[in-house]
Amino acid sequence: MSGEDLRQLYLQFGCCMAAIVTEANGSENIGTAFHVGEGVFVTARHVVENRQIREIRLTDPDLFYRSDLYPKNEDGSYTVGPNSQRMCVELDGSLKITAGPFFHPDPLIDIAGIKVTGMQSGAHYVPLGGHLDDWVASSDFVLTKALILGYPPIPFTLEPVLVAASCEVNANVDLRTGDSRQLHFILSATPRGGFSGGLAVSEYGGVALGIITQSLINNDQAPELGFFATTSIEAIYICLQEAGILPDCQKEGWDGLWDDTPEERKQ
Numbered sequence: 001m002s003g004e005d006l007r008q009l010y011l012q013f014g015c016c017m018a019a020i021v022t023e024a025n026g027s028e029n030i031g032t033a034f035h036v037g038e039g040v041f042v043t044a045r046h047v048v049e050n051r052q053i054r055e056i057r058l059t060d061p062d063l064f065y066r067s068d069l070y071p072k073n074e075d076g077s078y079t080v081g082p083n084s085q086r087m088c089v090e091l092d093g094s095l096k097i098t099a100g101p102f103f104h105p106d107p108l109i110d111i112a113g114i115k116v117t118g119m120q121s122g123a124h125y126v127p128l129g130g131h132l133d134d135w136v137a138s139s140d141f142v143l144t145k146a147l148i149l150g151y152p153p154i155p156f157t158l159e160p161v162l163v164a165a166s167c168e169v170n171a172n173v174d175l176r177t178g179d180s181r182q183l184h185f186i187l188s189a190t191p192r193g194g195f196s197g198g199l200a201v202s203e204y205g206g207v208a209l210g211i212i213t214q215s216l217i218n219n220d221q222a223p224e225l226g227f228f229a230t231t232s233i234e235a236i237y238i239c240l241q242e243a244g245i246l247p248d249c250q251k252e253g254w255d256g257l258w259d260d261t262p263e264e265r266k267q
Contacts, residue, residue: 009147009201010164015064015087016126017199018095019151019160022051030160032150032198032212037125037247039098039117042236043197044213045110048101056116058093059151059162061086064124087123094118102243104235109182110213111231111239112197126199128233128250129207133183136232141169141185141202146209148189148228150198165189167200167228169209175229183232185210190228200230208233 016035020043021028031047033056041056064087088095100114131140146167151160167189174181187200195212202209210230240246241258251258 014060017149018058021055024051030194031196034199035125037249039119045112047197056095061093089118104239111235113240127207132234145203147201150195152192152194184229187228
């Protein structure tokens with residue numbers, strides 16, 4: 001995958017990324033969320049659980065204009081004007097939470113969904129893809145490229161800055177989470193706080209490979225000393241479907257699978 005291909009993924013999906021500023025006990029943290037359609041955002045559970053959400057904002061909503069998804073002028077340039085399609089209503093990308101956060105039914109699974117107002121109708125979103133846990137073999141995706149997007153704090157900056165990094169999938173692992181095993185992808189990137197809730201995009205089809213939830217570490221070491229792990233997309237589907245906020249655009253092609261409850265799907 002070339003640098004040009006990675007940049008195109010960045011231009012297409014960077015506009016879907018939102019920084020979440022939260023506070024608890026006087027401590028302020030920054031996490032990440034991404035738009036999966038119809039004003040629904042996905043993040044990591046630990047980013048928002050037992051914390052007051054002070055702000056959620058798209059930091060780079062105009063990146064969409066520079067991607068091939070937006071019509072350009074004949075000379076290849078792009079023009080953003082009053083009538084241009086926008087990702088959000090507010091020029092600064094600010095959003096307002098109207099419902100949630102909703103958590104995965106398994107309290108040990110680090111996924112949450114929220115619903116907001118402020119997105120334009122038909123705003124661009126990240127497709128989740130079709131690689132459910134049981135369908136992924138141990139070697140699938142290994143040594144393929146991925147793009148990660150999130151908001152690890154950068155010292156001396158005045159506001160959250162979207163950070164993009166190229167990496168590759170090093171391994172697929174099943175981690176025991178709650179009562180079942182859950183697929184995670186191990187990536188070659190350096191784990192940092194603030195990436196939590198962020199997005200890993202696969203080079204195959206430009207779909208979400210997974211959501212960044214944790215750094216796999218031993219003995220409470222610094223996150224940077226652990227493995228960069230992303231939870232696969234099946235947990236996202238279940239979380240949003242259980243909460244009744246799974247967007248219709250993510251149900252397409254599933255022949256009604258996500259219209260059922262998790263219990264009904266097991267029957």
